[in-house]
Amino acid sequence: MAALKEKRSCGQRCEDFGRFVWNSDNGTLMGRTPEKWVYISLYYVAFYVVMTALFSLAIWTLMYTLDPYAPDYQDRLKSPGVMVWPDTYLEEKVQIAYNTSNKESWMKMAKILTKFLQPYNETNQLEYNNYTCTKGKYFFQNFTPTSHHIKRACPFTQSMLGHCSGLEDPTFGYNCSMPCVIIKMNRIIGFLPTNHTDSPPYVNCTVLDGHENVEKMEYFPNKGIMDLSYFPYYGKLAQPTYVNPLVAVRFSLVKEKSAKIQCRVVSDKISYENFYDPFEGKVIFELKALK
Numbered sequence: 001m002a003a004l005k006e007k008r009s010c011g012q013r014c015e016d017f018g019r020f021v022w023n024s025d026n027g028t029l030m031g032r033t034p035e036k037w038v039y040i041s042l043y044y045v046a047f048y049v050v051m052t053a054l055f056s057l058a059i060w061t062l063m064y065t066l067d068p069y070a071p072d073y074q075d076r077l078k079s080p081g082v083m084v085w086p087d088t089y090l091e092e093k094v095q096i097a098y099n100t101s102n103k104e105s106w107m108k109m110a111k112i113l114t115k116f117l118q119p120y121n122e123t124n125q126l127e128y129n130n131y132t133c134t135k136g137k138y139f140f141q142n143f144t145p146t147s148h149h150i151k152r153a154c155p156f157t158q159s160m161l162g163h164c165s166g167l168e169d170p171t172f173g174y175n176c177s178m179p180c181v182i183i184k185m186n187r188i189i190g191f192l193p194t195n196h197t198d199s200p201p202y203v204n205c206t207v208l209d210g211h212e213n214v215e216k217m218e219y220f221p222n223k224g225i226m227d228l229s230y231f232p233y234y235g236k237l238a239q240p241t242y243v244n245p246l247v248a249v250r251f252s253l254v255k256e257k258s259a260k261i262q263c264r265v266v267s268d269k270i271s272y273e274n275f276y277d278p279f280e281g282k283v284i285f286e287l288k289a290l291k
């Protein structure tokens with residue numbers, strides 16, 4: 001059997017390859033005329049220019065629609081939750097129980113409140129939120145390039161909580177039967193609690209159980225109002241020094257000194273009857289002063 005392929009020497013191969021690179025007979029470079037090569041190059045240049053343009057356009061559009069100071073992923077939450085301090089939970093219930101004749105017991109409650117109020121102390125608020133807000137109005141702020149997108153926040157100082165500020169009585173009433181609790185509403189970016197600016201949200205506590213044991217409830221600030229100037233909240237990056245407005249309630253307990261309380265933040269856009277979220281718009285807790 002004769003080999004079908006004729007054997008060629010290395011010299012011949014090199015010659016073939018040389019002819020492929022530059023064929024002087026028909027003037028082609030790697031099998032194509034220089035003119036064709038120019039067209040091919042032009043085609044690829046145009047191709048990559050278009051691809052680059054498309055890619056840049058896509059990136060630009062993405063960056064343009066992304067505001068780095070607004071979280072691109074926000075909670076679907078519509079109505080805020082409400083919390084109470086001292087936050088002493090007992091199996092999913094909040095139970096604020098303390099012993100007036102046991103210093104360790106009531107100091108524990110006072111310590112929780114003191115710690116919670118630390119960001120609200122005069123020094124901190126003067127340093128971070130040294131700004132006078134117009135009360136009774138939403139504090140809308142626009143982006144301005146010079147502000148680096150950082151927005152102001154209204155100060156809320158401990159002293160606004162009057163007898164529950166911990167300033168005049170560092171025990172917050174836990175050394176006797178007049179304990180203070182602090183109500184806080186969770187933040188929702190952009191949330192406006194009411195459509196009617198003449199009626200701001202306020203805290204209303206009601207006794208669910210043990211009416212006869214609660215003689216009096218006092219609200220601080222006056223009427224338990226959360227001023228509108230603390231809304232809307234713009235987010236952690238945009239408004240790093242924001243503090244939630246607070247409402248403190250002082251209960252005067254008598255007789256058995258035990259009651260089940262519900263505190264609700266009342267406002268037309270705050271719902272509180274969500275079966276799946278018992279903390280939406282309200283908080284329920286047991287208050288118990290032992291002896």
Ligand SMILES: *[C@@H]1O[C@H](CO)[C@@H](O)[C@H](O)[C@H]1NC(C)=O
Pocket residue numbers: 099100101102290291
């Ligand atoms: C309250 O504290 C006092 C003093 O420590 C103690 O004698 C008393 O038993 C405590 N009361 C209750 C109900 O735990």
Ligand SMILES: *[C@@H]1O[C@H](CO)[C@@H](O)[C@H](O)[C@H]1NC(C)=O
Pocket residue numbers: 118121122123124
């Ligand atoms: C406020 O808190 C800071 C620590 O966060 C503390 O150094 C300062 O003394 C406090 N100011 C007042 C008036 O309590």
Ligand SMILES: *[C@@H]1O[C@H](CO)[C@@H](O)[C@H](O)[C@H]1NC(C)=O
Pocket residue numbers: 126127130
């Ligand atoms: C707060 O602002 C006032 C007036 O703008 C200024 O005099 C004061 O020094 C500021 N306080 C702090 C702690 O920055």
Ligand SMILES: *[C@@H]1O[C@H](CO)[C@@H](O)[C@H](O)[C@H]1NC(C)=O
Pocket residue numbers: 168169170171175176
């Ligand atoms: C509780 O503490 C306050 C402030 O320290 C004090 O004025 C008050 O007399 C105390 N009450 C009792 C019952 O010890």
Ligand SMILES: *[C@@H]1O[C@H](CO)[C@@H](O)[C@H](O)[C@H]1NC(C)=O
Pocket residue numbers: 195268269
């Ligand atoms: C609040 O105002 C918005 C638009 O202005 C309206 O769609 C909404 O129904 C109002 N809500 C209430 C509770 O009045």
Ligand SMILES: *[C@@H]1O[C@H](CO)[C@@H](O)[C@H](O)[C@H]1NC(C)=O
Pocket residue numbers: 204205206266
């Ligand atoms: C607080 O809530 C109770 C019970 O829902 C209601 O009877 C009372 O009128 C409310 N008070 C205010 C000031 O809204």
